[in-house]
Amino acid sequence: MPISQDDVRDGNIYVYKLKCDNGGAPCIHEGVLSLAICKPRIRQRAQIRDWIIGLGARGTPELTHRLIYIARVTAVEENGGYYGKKTYHGRPDCIYRHIDPGYQYRQGSRYHGPEDLEHDLGAPPLFDRARTLLSASGNFVYFGGNPVPSIDEVRDIYEWLPRDYRINHAASDRNKLEGFIVSIFTQFGHGRHGEPTHGETSAKCNVSEDEVKQFPRCQA
Numbered sequence: 001m002p003i004s005q006d007d008v009r010d011g012n013i014y015v016y017k018l019k020c021d022n023g024g025a026p027c028i029h030e031g032v033l034s035l036a037i038c039k040p041r042i043r044q045r046a047q048i049r050d051w052i053i054g055l056g057a058r059g060t061p062e063l064t065h066r067l068i069y070i071a072r073v074t075a076v077e078e079n080g081g082y083y084g085k086k087t088y089h090g091r092p093d094c095i096y097r098h099i100d101p102g103y104q105y106r107q108g109s110r111y112h113g114p115e116d117l118e119h120d121l122g123a124p125p126l127f128d129r130a131r132t133l134l135s136a137s138g139n140f141v142y143f144g145g146n147p148v149p150s151i152d153e154v155r156d157i158y159e160w161l162p163r164d165y166r167i168n169h170a171a172s173d174r175n176k177l178e179g180f181i182v183s184i185f186t187q188f189g190h191g192r193h194g195e196p197t198h199g200e201t202s203a204k205c206n207v208s209e210d211e212v213k214q215f216p217r218c219q220a
Contacts, residue, residue: 003072003185008178011049011072014042015177017057017161021068021144023196024111026054027093031137031191033071036082036093037112037120040129048073051181052133055151055158062197065158067149070181071140073133080121080130096121103127110201138190146194149187153180 016039018025025038035043035052042052050073056063082088084098095109096117102124105114112120122129143149151158154176 003182003190005178005182007072008051008181011051012046013051013053013174013177013181014046015053015055015157015161016042017055017158018063018068019057019060021056021063021197022111022199022201023144024093024201026069026071026140026142027091028140028142028192029091029093033069033135033140033142034082034088034091034093034132035071035134036091036132037095037116040120040122043131043133044129046073046076046133048076053177053181055161056197062145065151065155066147067143067151067184068197069140069142069144070184071133071135071142074136074139075134077132077134080127082132083130101125103130141184141188141190142192142194143188144192144194145197148193149184151180153183 025035027034027036046052052069052071052073054068054070056066056068058064077085077088080096080098080103083094083096083103088094092110095106095111096103097106103117103121105112105117120129121127157173157176
């Protein structure tokens with residue numbers, strides 16, 4: 001599925017750094033990429049047609065200066081729907097059960113633990129983080145431990161990605177990111193091009209939570 005400049009221009013672009021890439025966030029299963037745990041700042045705000053770029057954190061040597069994945073949001077499960085629908089129960093990152101009026105950790109799950117429930121889903125009674133982003137086949141490219149793609153086009157953005165959440169209005173940065181997305185999809189196509197970098201599934205990915213930046217959609 002070719003990605004054009006117009007496809008990219010239509011949505012916000014969220015950029016963040018991962019300190020852990022173990023298959024939990026993002027999770028790819030049966031051709032669908034999901035972001036259900038970790039990254040609540042992104043999960044609470046991103047909408048359908050927005051883009052997410054996950055880059056490797058500088059503090060993790062095996063991830064430094066690397067592109068982990070790019071995904072366009074094609075569906076959103078609101079209000080804990082990801083944990084209440086049988087459709088998703090077989091997915092590795094579906095680690096909670098929706099039990100009215102709250103949630104319960106599914107024993108034996110690969111990622112996180114019961115102590116992470118509030119971080120992932122939010123505090124009761126609102127559970128305002130119980131929102132999952134989905135990217136259907138053809139709308140994402142994942143490299144994981146494959147170091148092939150270069151981030152040279154956006155290296156300056158990578159180096160200055162702050163430890164906070166803010167909206168950046170620099171048109172030059174937005175243009176670079178749009179071109180980067182199109183370039184990666186043009187060179188590599190979509191789908192999975194590698195396995196997760198880390199094999200330890202109990203590692204916490206939420207330590208990089210605040211290294212997020214939003215680049216708003218272009219205004220007509």
